[in-house]
Amino acid sequence: MGDNIWLDDRNGVRTPMQWEDAPNAGFSTADPARLYLPVITAPGYGPAQVNVASQKLDPGSLYHTIRRMIAIRKQHPAFGQGKLEWAPGEDRSILAFFVSTPQECILAVHQPLG
Numbered sequence: 001m002g003d004n005i006w007l008d009d010r011n012g013v014r015t016p017m018q019w020e021d022a023p024n025a026g027f028s029t030a031d032p033a034r035l036y037l038p039v040i041t042a043p044g045y046g047p048a049q050v051n052v053a054s055q056k057l058d059p060g061s062l063y064h065t066i067r068r069m070i071a072i073r074k075q076h077p078a079f080g081q082g083k084l085e086w087a088p089g090e091d092r093s094i095l096a097f098f099v100s101t102p103q104e105c106i107l108a109v110h111q112p113l114g
Contacts, residue, residue, distance in 0.1 A: 004042070007037065011037055015037050015039065015040050016035060016037060016039050018040065018050055018052065019053065020047065020052065022047070025040075026051070026053075076106060077103070078101045078104050078105065082106070083099065083101070084097055085097060086098075093111060094109065094111045095109075
């Protein structure tokens with residue numbers, strides 16, 4: 001989903017969840033003028049293009065990526081409870097660290113795309 005930077009305070013990122021390609025994005029059956037915050041209408045980010053129902057149908061969607069990440073985190077307690085130690089190295093374009101518990105040690109390596 002997109003943001004609505006024209007809304008006050010942090011409301012720009014607190015817009016209604018776009019559940020489906022329907023009026024009010026499936027969030028509510030109320031008159032759109034009565035919603036506390038408006039549904040995103042920006043091109044490419046409105047409910048016709050981005051919604052939970054269509055994301056569930058796309059195995060490569062952000063929805064499924066996040067679900068896989070949550071499943072991996074649940075399988076490896078070190079991600080949430082482990083001790084963090086930065087990996088040695090001089091290349092500042094690569095972020096690498098270890099997270100470990102007495103049962104497991106994970107090396108996470110992140111580098112920019114491209």
